[in-house]
Amino acid sequence: MSPIRIGLIGLSGAPTEEYEGTSWAANAHLPFITKSPHFEIVALLNSSATSARAAITKYGLPSETKAYGDPQDLADDPNVDLVVCSVRVDRHFLTVRPSLIAGKAVYVEWPLERNLEVAREMTTLAAQHHAPTIVGIQGSFSPIIRKMRSVIESGQIGRILSSTVTGSFGNNVDAESKNVRYFLDREIGGNPMTIHVGHSLEFIASVLGEFRTLRSFASISRPTLEIKDFSAGDVGTVVEKGACNTIPDQILLYGMVQPSDALVTIKLHAGREFPGQPRLDWRIQGEKGWLRLSSPLLFLNVGGPGIKLEIAKNETGTLEELFPETDEWDELPVPAQNIARLYEAYRKKEWYPTFDWVLKRHEAIDGIWKQFDADNS
DSSP: OOOOEEEEEEOOOOOOOHHHHHSSSIIIIHHHHHHHHTTEEEEEEEESSHHHHHHHHHTOOOOOOOEEHHHHHHHHOTOOOOEEEOOOOOHHHHHHHHHTTOEEEEESSSSSSSSHHHHHHHHHHHHHHHOOEEEOOOGGGHHHHHHHHHHHHTTTTTTTEEEEEEEESSSSEEEEEEGGGGGTTTTTTTTTTIIIIIHHHHHHHHHOEEEEEEEEEOOOOOOEEEEEEEETTOOOEEEEEEEEOOSSSSSEEEETTTTTTTEEEEEEEEEOOOTOOSSSEEEEETTTTTEEESSSSSTTOOOTOOOOOEEETTTTTEEEEOOOOOOOOGGOHHHHHHHHHHHHHHHHOOOOHHHHHHHHHHHHHHHHHHHHHHHTO
């Protein structure tokens, strides 16, 4: 069977010292696509064709790879089966709109766009043109998340009574990296409220079930920050002082999930965790025992070394560490592993998140924003 031909948006050809962003296309998508016999990159779309050609050279892609600077040209390419968008959030719709109208399959990273209104517009357009859609909200494909879900579904800790999630962003309290300067700007839409909270809601719901009710309280504890260049070391060099922060950095969510009607509380905060404690501490109380996940990383959708899952059983008083299943994608760099599992689900026509699916996450975040605005009006 012929490989699925990808037109990739956002693989930067800029020198490392000039690039600002997270290099997600290079770190999470490229390792899988270049290894898999079932996918191949046939075109790149960047801000200019020159930039796309630079990326083709930088990453050693085949010389026949097409280089585009106009989203319409990518949409018009009959040799592209799947368009993959990994650019800044507020440029998602701009770059994939022609491909959606052309009816191509389109993969967009999470969040879908900068707010619920635009996300709904994208979803409607995709439906109108029968364009298959995929969203890179990959938490439910994480082996550790799947292990937690299987433990609960098997009844090992009984009916779920409650759950608490406490996590730190892992950033500096007094500064933000220049590479993600946009994390402070609500209008751009890529920030801890959408990225950190959105991914967390996805993997929590994957384990515990969807929220029947969700309430929130959020505040901005750091209204101004320094912007630093950390390329030279952990201390960083200040490149901007007094940058305005419009994004809540202390976020409390609470609600009930179904079908258990268990109360779930989530507390996320700026800065690093207490020394010696996990960055993410997730506890699930059941009638028969407890499940606890501790992680040195907040993003379970990405994963990484050091994540520990334990089960405590009331009847026996025992504590046991649990381990997820392994697969071939564990050999990839960490950012690419769950992305690989998402691509494979699409290829095999299994379940994967679509534009329609993630609207519920956008709606939840929109509700948090509305409550924040009401509390601060």
